Amino acid sequence: MTFDLNKYADEIANSQFDRIDRDWIEEGTHIIRIESCSGFKGQNKGNDMVVLEGEIVSTDSEKQKANDKVKHIWSLSGVDAWKVKRNLSQLKSLVTATLPAEVAGAVTADVVAKAISGGHEAIVCGALIKVIAKVKVSKNDKEFLSYSFMNAPTEVTPSGWTVTETLESDDNSEEVPF
Numbered sequence: 001m002t003f004d005l006n007k008y009a010d011e012i013a014n015s016q017f018d019r020i021d022r023d024w025i026e027e028g029t030h031i032i033r034i035e036s037c038s039g040f041k042g043q044n045k046g047n048d049m050v051v052l053e054g055e056i057v058s059t060d061s062e063k064q065k066a067n068d069k070v071k072h073i074w075s076l077s078g079v080d081a082w083k084v085k086r087n088l089s090q091l092k093s094l095v096t097a098t099l100p101a102e103v104a105g106a107v108t109a110d111v112v113a114k115a116i117s118g119g120h121e122a123i124v125c126g127a128l129i130k131v132i133a134k135v136k137v138s139k140n141d142k143e144f145l146s147y148s149f150m151n152a153p154t155e156v157t158p159s160g161w162t163v164t165e166t167l168e169s170d171d172n173s174e175e176v177p178f
Helices: 005-012 081-098 110-114
Strands: 029-042 048-059 070-077 126-138 143-151
Touching: 048 081, 048 110, 070 081, 081 110, 081 143
Parallel strands: none
Antiparallel strands: 029 048, 029 126, 048 070, 126 143
């Protein structure tokens, strides 16, 4: 008896793409190219979350290097109110960091929805962002990573950074994709 792949072809075609193994964004200053951004419900508790996936273009980290695949997740429900507020602010910073400066102040709900949903089709995909992850100490004397999301510089020159490609866009158009 021979194996017939055709009996699985429809299931394969309709399945989700397998996820790339990614590490969490670690301590350091990183330039990251966004590869995917989407919202989802967590499998364990059903919390609303947004996940960003990308690749490090440049970093000063001792733990991570250029070309590493990374991720970051924001919880928007099922966590303390102050965490939700912080996460919403970080997501707004993420969206704003990917927009041209002249329109970055005009972030609307529609812009946010288009920017950070759709997985590999999200509007932010392909954009470069700068992420600073610093170790801080809580009031309870516990260490945690604090993240800041901002515009990526057009040139990266600080010593110790590795650059795998130029950060300037080949497309000089001012058109906003929203």
